[in-house]
Amino acid sequence: MQPRGLLAFPLTPFTSDDNVDTGVLAEHLDRQLSARQFGDDGVGQPSAWFIACGTGEFSALSLGEFRTVVRTAVDVVAGRAPVFAGTGGGPRQARDFADAAADAGADGLLLLPPYLVSSTPAGLVDHVRYVASATPLPLVVYQRANAVLDPTSALALLDIPNVVGVKDGIGDVDAMSQLVATVRTSDHPRAAEFAFLNGLPTAELSAPAYRAIGVENYSSAVLAFAPDIAVAFYGALARADQEMLDKLLKHFYLPFAQLRNTVPGYAVALVKAGARLSGLDVGPVRPPLVEPSAEHVDRLARIIEEGRAVLADTTPVAAAERGPVA
Numbered sequence: 001m002q003p004r005g006l007l008a009f010p011l012t013p014f015t016s017d018d019n020v021d022t023g024v025l026a027e028h029l030d031r032q033l034s035a036r037q038f039g040d041d042g043v044g045q046p047s048a049w050f051i052a053c054g055t056g057e058f059s060a061l062s063l064g065e066f067r068t069v070v071r072t073a074v075d076v077v078a079g080r081a082p083v084f085a086g087t088g089g090g091p092r093q094a095r096d097f098a099d100a101a102a103d104a105g106a107d108g109l110l111l112l113p114p115y116l117v118s119s120t121p122a123g124l125v126d127h128v129r130y131v132a133s134a135t136p137l138p139l140v141v142y143q144r145a146n147a148v149l150d151p152t153s154a155l156a157l158l159d160i161p162n163v164v165g166v167k168d169g170i171g172d173v174d175a176m177s178q179l180v181a182t183v184r185t186s187d188h189p190r191a192a193e194f195a196f197l198n199g200l201p202t203a204e205l206s207a208p209a210y211r212a213i214g215v216e217n218y219s220s221a222v223l224a225f226a227p228d229i230a231v232a233f234y235g236a237l238a239r240a241d242q243e244m245l246d247k248l249l250k251h252f253y254l255p256f257a258q259l260r261n262t263v264p265g266y267a268v269a270l271v272k273a274g275a276r277l278s279g280l281d282v283g284p285v286r287p288p289l290v291e292p293s294a295e296h297v298d299r300l301a302r303i304i305e306e307g308r309a310v311l312a313d314t315t316p317v318a319a320a321e322r323g324p325v326a
Contacts (some may be wrong), residue, residue: 003084003108003140003165003195005047006234007219008032009055014283020065022072024281029076031280034147035227046223047245049077053086053110055221055268060286063100068102069175084140086145088112091130094161098135108138110167111145121153123158129170132160142199151182161298165195167219177213184214202257204233211237221267222256227276229307232314245316252307258293259299265289266296273297274304 010032013024032046040132040173051073052058070085077083083105085101087094087109098109114127118198132139139162143149149157149166157163168176176196183191198210198218222230229252236244260266268285273292275282277300284291292300 003048003050003197004081004217006223006231007048007050007197007217008046008223009050009053009221010073011221011224011268011280011282012052012056012065013273014060014286016283018286020061020068021281025069025072026076028275028282029073031082031278032227033077034081035223035231046081046220048081048237049073049083050110050219051083051085051106052113053084055224055271056086056088057268057286057289058088058112060289063096066097067104070101070106074105077237081320082107084108086110086111087131089115090117090140093128095134098139100136101314102135102137103171108140108164109135110140110142112142113145116146118146121148121150122156124149125153125156128157128163129160132162132316136162138162138164140165140195140197142168142169144199149179151178154179155182155186155188158183158186158190158194162250166192167197167252168210168215169199169200171200173206173209173213175258176210176215180214201260202232202253202260204237204253205257207237208245221271222253224271225278226304226307228244228311229304232311244310246309247310247313249308252303255303255306256300259296259303262296263290263292266292270300274300276308277301277304288302 010028013021013028015021049268052061083106085099085106085152087097088111094111101109111131112129115230128141141157141163143166154166180196183194196215198215200204200206203218203220222229233248269289270292272282272285
């Protein structure tokens with residue numbers, strides 16, 4: 001089972017007394033499941049769900065909370081798309097979370113980088129093999145931070161039967177193109193089906209460049225707080241609608257990324273703030289993440305408003321009101 005297309009990375013909502021809020025989580029997922037693209041180009045719901053991963057604050061969850069979050073997602077998504085769950089930490093801890101994900105009904109796993117320990121690409125493959133050998137679930141390897149592959153190690157992943165792909169969070173397009181080319185031209189029986197995912201923060205910014213090297217699938221944190229904007233961008237990318245892409249980049253994605261980069265951890269905290277702006281009480285982030293300042297939340301609200309103004313300007317009613325182009 002390989003994840004394809006637009007990939008959702010939901011938040012983990014917390015109550016005011018610091019427990020997982022399963023009711024808000026269910027509503028959060030329902031909102032994203034209801035997202036639709038304007039027009040008739042067939043773009044609709046996200047094609048896979050990655051629950052309790054980076055945006056979902058995996059590292060802040062206990063094993064019991066993790067199991068609850070995954071089970072809730074599996075119940076809400078109800079087979080409409082595969083549900084992948086995060087796992088990671090040390091090798092034994094990763095196995096424990098993988099077991100919990102399987103027990104909760106997850107369809108697959110995203111293996112986050114090993115906790116603190118740096119190694120070689122070959123050592124990373126050994127770590128992946130150690131975790132993958134203990135679970136029946138398909139597994140995607142998250143390349144980020146201290147988990148960096150080279151072409152040889154990427155090729156070695158093909159020999160681990162339940163490793164189905166690599167998610168890139170580093171952003172070196174040249175290095176990634178070498179991984180993709182090495183795998184695709186390897187003549188390995190699994191070369192064509194192996195998935196490559198763009199997992200950079202605000203992946204929409206790099207989506208055109210990654211698409212050019214054969215990485216068409218990407219994660220979207222924007223789905224977690226503005227699913228209409230995220231799905232519209234994905235539709236424009238699929239249609240090669242450069243005018244729409246440029247407008248959304250100018251008025252939403254570039255300003256959002258600039259704001260996200262002002263404070264470490266805003267890749268999660270700002271997304272939670274955006275969800276709260278939408279009226280969804282997802283609660284705070286857990287430490288060591290910090291909450292956005294009031295000034296930054298106000299700026300985020302204006303950025304979302306600008307993004308939605310772009311969408312409103314492309315509806316049939318808005319186009320008719322503008323009249324024919326001279």
